[in-house]
Amino acid sequence: MVTMADVARKAGVTKQSVSNVLAGKPVRPETLEKVITAVKELGYTPNLVARALARGKTNLISFVVPTLKNPFYAEIAEEVEQTIDEFGYQFILSTTRNDLKRSRQQFEFLTHRAIDGMLLAEDHYSSYDAKTLAQRDFPIVLYSWESLPYPDNLSVVSIDFRQAGFLAASHLLELGHRNCGVIYENPTHQLRLSGFLDAFRMNGITIHENWLRSTADASYESGYLQGKNILRDFPQVSAIFATNDLMAAGVLDAAQEMGRDVPKDISVIGLDDIAQSAHTRPPLTSISIPKKAMAREAVLLLLRSIEYSADSLPVITLLHPALVIRRSTAPIEESLR
Amino acid sequence: MVTMADVARKAGVTKQSVSNVLAGKPVRPETLEKVITAVKELGYTPNLVARALARGKTNLISFVVPTLKNPFYAEIAEEVEQTIDEFGYQFILSTTRNDLKRSRQQFEFLTHRAIDGMLLAEDHYSSYDAKTLAQRDFPIVLYSWESLPYPDNLSVVSIDFRQAGFLAASHLLELGHRNCGVIYENPTHQLRLSGFLDAFRMNGITIHENWLRSTADASYESGYLQGKNILRDFPQVSAIFATNDLMAAGVLDAAQEMGRDVPKDISVIGLDDIAQSAHTRPPLTSISIPKKAMAREAVLLLLRSIEYSADSLPVITLLHPALVIRRSTAPIEESLR
DNA sequence: ATGAAAGCGCTAACAG
């Protein structure tokens, strides 16, 4: 392996000058030239590990998601990566898959100083550890976080998920729906659920307990399964809210397989607004969340706490969701009222 | 920051003994005890960067994909991660998004010794650089590689893509289709295309040049667009082969929006067999590729070249595709023959 | 089994 010392020797200067050239610091033209040719001739490439050790900084940031199978995270990942890149950091993506062990490994990466900071999405297990970590001060920013209370000592960038649920409910209520099923991931989608229920309660409507179905993972399959259950057992249900689009897609298919037309016989609304929701049949009405803004906010916050750890107080940034009406929701049929 | 020296001092031993304890090497019970308590009291965590520098090895492997928007790569990623994990390495995921600059960054990561090795999927740009790198010997394994000839000096784990295209064609031929459209990503899906055309040629059938449509990216949108074009301009086409499932999904929707029933009026077949293809309407017939086996093979090969760089000759491992019949293909209507 | 010393490849601090 060719090192900086080799280059220095060949160029007839010191390591320092080589280092300066590489760092773009001011250098006499001749030195510059000598170093550059030596680098080329030797095919020298710097060793990032050595640099990181000397600087006490790796310039690596990891972005942790529960699973890539949910396009929601894949979409955010691309945004985050771009922003991180912009600021001269390298991006590392990792998945926890709702596995405590994997989640812990990611934390170790941080505590063992292999990375400078971490963006962490909520999943079943991460909350617990995040709170522990908050005590020491490692740069962590939580995003798309839903469980309350938000950990103190940690910044979080998220969506007003309660409002998101509320918006979904309001839309269905306006369309005249009263008997609504809800399929939600438990315990992670509590806020979406409670916002939804709030809206109904404010209209003096209580949702039958049996129409509320929880799932362990917010997958297409879970949505499909619970969709079938609700539709089979409760024909009076005229609309279903799934707490994410992947599950809503499952409901869509479940309904249509059972011969129920969407949206004529049954309305379906999701939450996420992932790209594929524009292409389901029918296209899915959903609550969109500003992924790009969330990504950017989160990265900015993290960088601040990495670079100026002193003056960065934990803050909670909440962004607004918005209703996106497509074709999976419609006014309730007169006959069903 | 608390270092190993701090622990040693507190425990009244040398750094070496601390290191031994952490590495699980044989140590006298008392030493073990002293070290362990010191570690706990101080809250010591090792510094991975320092370790990497001393060992000359980071234990990091990066897995490079063109885009996460294609679930195909997300699916492989999970498999790869698991295998890498099994062998005690850490997994880093990166995307190139068909961007030469991004692709180069990934290579630099390797040449600058920030990672031990790299698994690289084919995309528009990576081929060129891969060949360059092959000359020095950095551990790289190419996977899901389709462009010929395969770079010498580099191992590749891939699918017999020509055979995959051939299988798709054979299926359509058996169903009686003669007028088939093809939508393929160019230049990356050449082999799939040529296998498809081979099968037709062997049956004495030439596919009309205008029925072959290339796309710049293998996305849903591209499939949708070209699907519409073909169906609009060539009503005699009774089946369409899209070189990946994402595009096939686009074709499915295009056809149905134009009032053509799938598979009664038109058959559609994809290639990839991504998870969501079981849930399209109708479920998509596709050519499946053994992602799990491919992932494992690739990782194994890479680890071998990292750990025993001496005796690892570049090899080409090709896995077999298989036809998965669902409901988007059917025998051609008598009237259309 | 443990201690002492050297070194991984780089950056930082200072003097010139």
Next chain:
DNA sequence: CTGTTAGCGCTTTCAT
């Protein structure tokens, strides 16, 4: 602007 001198925190000899 350049050279010198010290580390960064760990692992690896090599004695003991």
